Amino acid sequence: MKCVRCLNDTAAKFAEAPDKSGAWEMYICSKCNFSWRNTEEEDVITPELREPKFQLTNEDIANLQILVPVPPLRK
Amino acid sequence: MYRDLRDFLAKLEQEGQLVRIKDEILPEPTIREIGRAAVDLPNGPAVIIENIKGHPGKKVALNVHGSWANIGLMIGMDKDTSVKDQFFKFLELWDKYPGEVKFIDKDKAPCHEVVIKDNINLVEMLPMFRINKWDAGMFFSKASVVTRDPDDAGNFDTQNVGTYRMQVMGKDLVGIQALGFHDIARHITHAEEQNKPLPIAVCLGVDPVLTFMASTPINYDQSEYKFAAAINGIPMELTKALTCDLDVPAHAEYVLEGEILPRVRVPEGPFGEFPGSYSGTRLQSQFRVKCITHRKNPIFENLFMGRPWTEIDYLMGLNTCVPLYKQMKETMPEIVAVNAMYQHGLTAIVSTGNRFGGYAKSVAFRMASTPHGISYCKNIILVGPDVDPFNLEQVMWSLSSRVRPAKDVIVVPNTPGMPLDPTSEPAGMGAKFIIDATEPTAPDVVLRDTRLIDNPDSKGFERLIADLQKAASNK
Known part of the structure; x- marks a missing residue:
């Protein structure tokens, strides 16, 4: 399934309304960690309608800043 | 005062500071709309949403925590107490540290009712x-997150x-x-x-003072639990987590226990900060x-955070002011009060005496070298001891009448900055902007001889007129 933010085919359903009413389902992308519910506003969950500023390309993902670097292992 | 979130919610309800929404709603976008509305109202109430699709x-x-009324009630004051009076009450309660901690058996702790x-x-x-x-x-925007230092595992006070x-x-x-x-x-x-x-233990829905302390910049080896007990005036009741050696609030609504994965970094954000x-x-x-x-x-407590002011500004308002005041006051007794309520201290106002010429500028440097101030305190305004830093009209008067721009405005470039501050570029770098609006003292050149207008003794009439106004509005 396509992620609505990074557009990779790396998203999948991971939750549904716990009362089994089918009120909503939730999906998550294993590449960029974006998650969404199928009942949210159209411009949040439709790639073409989302604000471009909040989309991520594979290049963006490859160049993300690390705020706290992984320290060297102790010897 | 309040053993848990439920005790505090009961008090808020009794004081007219809690409302319930019972209509069925979808989580998005409705919950954020409710959060924004509640905090925008004067003396905004807590809201419990009871019917989520x-x-x-x-x-x-x-x-x-989304109004001064609620913060006042949290520390046992009336809901109409002024912010300045709340600040001085916190200073008093702060000195009661450390408070007492009590342990409740794992099997009897309410937070373990369902596993x-x-x-x-x-x-x-x-x-x-x-x-x-x-x-x-x-x-999760309002959790109290517990961890221990693996190099100092037996130390209760460095448990964070x-x-x-x-x-x-x-x-x-997560x-x-x-x-x-x-x-x-x-x-x-x-x-x-x-x-x-x-x-790691993520505790959700804890007593309101622990939530307050969890977002307070205290020293590394000071215990948030003992501080919460001191401010609450009752022992903090803890229990052991079920899967690790962490201490968690026995009356938390939820506790999520887990482990931070070593040497892993994953894409996170954005998040409205x-x-x-x-x-x-x-x-x-x-x-x-x-x-x-x-x-x-269980009640899931979370925090809506939008364009200021929202609940986080009330929650982190006084808890930013008090530790800065305490740390600065230790070496600079002339300091009268600290208002660092603006975006966790990105902008701060200090009321201080000028021991000698230029002294107030040193007060700014002291603020910029406190553990919190190093990264956060960017815009620092100094006002005299006669100015209430919580009264922005007085602060503006002080800027208008006491600042000599060529002498009293300083920019220190390329200092540490707060990465979430949108002006911090690159994220983590910043600058300090200091405005000294105190009255210059010798050997500095003093201002032209001006005679301030004395305030008449009006307190008695303030009460009388307020009572008359109340009576008039009840007619």
Whole structure:
């Protein structure tokens, strides 16, 4: 399934309304960690309608800043 | 004063500071609309949302700390107490540190009434919601997060309770923002140097003072639990977590126990942050939840954070002022009061005497060298001891009548900055902007001889007129 933010085919359903009413389902992308519910506003969950500023390309993902670097292992 | 969230909610309800929304709603966008509305009202009440589609029986509590009325009630004052009076009350309570801690048997702790270890799915078990429209997912924004220093595991006081944003990244996976200056980052680094997972307990819906202390910048070796007990005036009741050696509040609504994965960084964010803008997406730490415990009929407390002011500004207002005041006052007794309520101290106002010419500028440097001030305190305004720093009209008067721009305005470039401040570029770098609006003292050149107007003794008539006005409005 396509992620609505990074557009990779790396998203999948991971939750549904716990009362089994089918009120909503939730999906998550294993590449960029974006998650969404199928009942949210159209411009949040439709790639073409989302604000471009909040989309991520594979290049963006490859160049993300690390705020706290992984320290060297102790010897 | 309040043993747990429920005690405080009962008090708020009794004082007309809590309302319930019973209509069925979808989590998005409705919960954020309710959060914004509650905090925008004068003396905004806490709100309990009782009917969330797909989550029968689950409740969300918002805006619990979202007005000065609620903060005043939290520390046992009337709901119409002024902010300045609340500040001085906090100073008094602060000196009662350390308060007492009591342990309750694991089997008897209310937070362990329900235990879930299998088939964990966070967003099915908790009524989570997207806080702001462009957030990367569902975030915990008001948790008290407990960790220990693996190099100092037996030390109760360096066990940390802090508030960090956390993004759900799977059924049992959560990203956590631990910035370099956060105490938890020290714990993570020590665990990662040994390639060991770090136990973590995420406590949701705790007593209001513990939530307040978890977002207070106290010293590394001071205990948030003992501080909460001191301010609350009753012992802090803790219990042991079920899967690790962490101490958790016995009356928490929920506790998520897990482990921070060593040497892992994953894409996290954006998230609508306290300066009123979205953070970027960055690589942050991640943990796996191994066990969820909760009370019967749990209440999920979370925080709506929008363009200021919202609940976080009330929550982090006085708890930023008080430790800065205490740390500065130790070496600079002339300091009268500190108002660092603006975006966690990005802008701060200090009322201080001028021991000698230029002294107030040294007060600014002291503020910029406190543990919190190093990164956060960017715009520092100094006013004289006769000015109430919580009264912005007085502060502006002081700027108008006492600042000599060529002498009293200083910019110190290229200092540490707060990465979430949108002006911090690159993220983490900043500058200090100091305005000295105190009255110059010798050997500085004093201002032209001016005679201030004395205030008449009006207190008696203030009360009389207020009573007459109240009577007039009741007619």
